[in-house]
Amino acid sequence: MDHRDPLIRATAMPTDLNPYGGVFGGWLMAQMALGAGSLASRVGKGKAVVVHGTDFTFPGAMAVGDELSIYCKVSVTGNTSLTIEAEGVARDRNSEETTKVSHGTFKFVLLDDDDKPRLVHGTDD
Incomplete structure (x- = not known):
């Protein structure tokens, strides 16, 4: 099994639930954006802003108290952009059982520094 380090970890709290008692998909999307943003800033060595999000799926469910780990990888590097895939994996609060959510x-x-797009790798020399 490949070892992966999560970009972030968070615990689902009662305020993160939808009216049906499950964790909001929007909360999961926000956690994925935070993890992906962390990776974008590290790889890009500076300010990185999200301009697009797509292909969201929610194949599993989380309960309050479960721990969410966000794993990310750069899938495409453009001139001034990075495309990052993010995956959320929940661990049951009282076990080691995990589910892709x-x-x-x-x-x-x-x-x-002027909020203008800059090259991913270095500058124009």
Whole structure:
């Protein structure tokens, strides 16, 4: 099994639930965006803003108290952008059992100090 380090971890709390008692898909999307943004800033070595999100799926469910781990990888590197795939995996609060609960793709644009797009790798030399 491949070892992966999560970009972030969060515990689902009662305020994260929808009226049906499950964790909001929007909360899962926000956690994935936070993890993907962390990776974009690391890889891009600076400010990175999300400009697009797509292909969201929610194949599993989480309960309050479950721990969510967000795993991310860069799938496409453009001139000024990074496309990052994010996956959410829930761990049952009282066991080691895990379930994939979310997946999505985010596109980030790297910005300079003037909030203008900048190259992913270095600058024009």
